[in-house]
Amino acid sequence: MNTLSDFYRLWGRQLFHEFHTICHFYSLPLKPPIFSITDSRTEYGSWWPENREIRISSFLIRNHSWDVTIQVLKHEIAHQICSEIFQDIREGHGGKFVKACNTLGLQENFRHSKGDLPERIDRPKKENISHKIIEKIRKLLALAESSNDHEARLAMETAGRLLKKYNIQTVEKETEKNYVYAIINRKKKRIEGYQRRIIQILTQFFYVRALCSSLYDPLNNQTYKTFEIFGKKENVEIAEYCYHFLEQKLSFLWQCRHRDFKGNKRFAKKSYYFGLLQGFHDTLLEQEGITRKSRQSGVVPSLTSSELILANDRELDMFIKERYPRLTKRSGTGSMILKDVFDTGVDAGRDMVFHRALRANTGNLGNLLE
Secondary structure: OOOHHHHHHHHHHHHHHHHHHHHHHOOOOOOOOEEEEEOOOOOOEEEEOOOOEEEEEHHHHHHOOHHHHHHHHHHHHHHHHHHHOOOOOOOOOOHHHHHHHHHHOOOHHHOOOOOOOOOOOOOOOOOOHHHHHHHHHHHHHHHOOOOOHHHHHHHHHHHHHHHHHHHHHHHHHOOOOOEEEEEEEEEEOOOOHHHHHHHHHHHHHOOOEEEEEEEEEOOOOEEEEEEEEEEEHHHHHHHHHHHHHHHHHHHHHHHHHHHHOOOOHHHHHHHHHHHHHHHHHHHHHHHOOOOHHHHHHOOOOOOOHHHHHHHOOHHHHHHHHHHOOOOOOOOOOOOOOOHHHHHHHHHHHOOOOOOOOOOOOOOOOOOOOO
């Protein structure tokens, strides 16, 4: 069993690794400092230029996502940049410190000397037209709980139209973007193909972008594969909810039908999952006035409303690039499926609708999701 001192050593080693990764991402000519873990509950991080030492609180590490710890680490690296690159040893958070924060793509919430550690995507404090539209979408998704298939599908279609209207209005009015990201962490070492397919659906229809990443778990000393969803706060909140709904729904429907399929259950499960998602995807396409066949043939525009709007969102591109300045794209590999099981899943997937309302604060900024 690891002792507290063992954890401190492991966390210090991980901070050393994160430091090198950050320097590589942002092309920083910094030498690694000494890393120390403290027991402070009032000072989450500090930079000591005399000793070339960065101190990080164990209280921070134990009680927050590692992504929050990385943001605090970036704050201290910004001070190191001021000391060792800008040759400014004065205390404070002035212009050079702001320049260093910009270099690191540090979130605004973490640029101050003291402040709240943002874990969740907070709802806007002031009621406005955009937020009222999102509240209507929440209520419509709640209506999908109805046992009346027609009523449930109508509610889902109306929610889709309102989401589209909200995003078009935002573009036309050029309102403040206020971008955020949410981390979906299933605490697994690999990402399954069906999970990637869910993310593809979210990016195609829910006005968000996403990428695969990884996140260290300091309490288990493990690194897990994750998804990160980027976009406006309301869109990220809805997309995150939809991800969890779809993953739970696939499992539920498989448990209801798995005895109907013969042969290799692993292949059958994968085929059924992909079929369900294809059917759900086709339904969303039809709501856009697009059929799968016409989309593939190029008879109609191949981009959905979500894809069209995000294609020209340069500010979102910049927001993602600030967080991941050295992004690389990788194409997915093909997957073997059982056609008859897949087709059965497609039929069932066309009838999938949301079965519970969005919670008020489902969004998450770096917090581990259970």
